[in-house]
Amino acid sequence: MTHDQDIETLIVAAHTLTRLAALETANETPSAQWRTLTILRDHGPLRIGELARLSRVTQPGMTRLVGQMVDQGLLTRATDAADSRATVVEVTPLGVEALHTWLLHLTSALAPHFDDLTEAEWDALRTTAQVLTRNLDRAATTAEVAR
Template sequence: MSTTPASGHDLSLALEKVVRLVREVSTAGDVSPTAAAVLAGLARTGPQRVTELARVAGVSQPAMTQLVNRLTRQGMLARVADDADRRAVLVEVTDAGREVLAARRRQRAGVLDGALARVSAEDRAAIAAALPALDRLAEVVLES
């Protein structure tokens, strides 16, 4: 095993491959990656305003409104009153949206289980050992 410290460049390259893998195998629920990210974000953080969803997703407010309207018609999102500001409307994920997320996670897990079965026991152990550190790294980046 290499004792060379990880570089941001090397980590970035590896994570780009992992992100591509996750996107390519995440087709359950027939939703776009942006829609899936919105569903996951709402499931993680709770109800949000459309403007905040647009900011986080890096899309325009009108584009997010269209996406929210589509996901609402499909039953994956619902609009609810904002208790803090009765003039505002929040968007929340529904049980149907949570099921789409769960199906996508099950699909990814199945693909990754199959891939893990094809790599060496040493690589599986290294991947398992790296997971807590990767999780902490993600927390550090997402908190800033």
């Protein structure tokens, strides 16, 4: 198997895991909401346009989603101090708690699918997750600097 094939296998497995998680949890909250909370948790307050770009949705779509999430108390909106025409969005403590609760629910729903792993396989998964996190964080930082 080539390195490109290994990367493809990881991508397909991640997509499958995401779909399985949605089915197992029967969570009706749009995945865009969880993605938005995660992005804001990881990046801090962002303008709606930047949040839309990072989430890969249109700005009007993100504006609608943000409005719904503000109504739910998950996010706050404020005028950007650097440009009063722009809006900055920030996750609230309720939003952080909702994300944390969802991640716990997600983990417990998927755990049975990993019951048969050996310690060596757990070590391999842990190492893979660490490598992916490190390299993807570095790629994201490089992409942000290039903008």
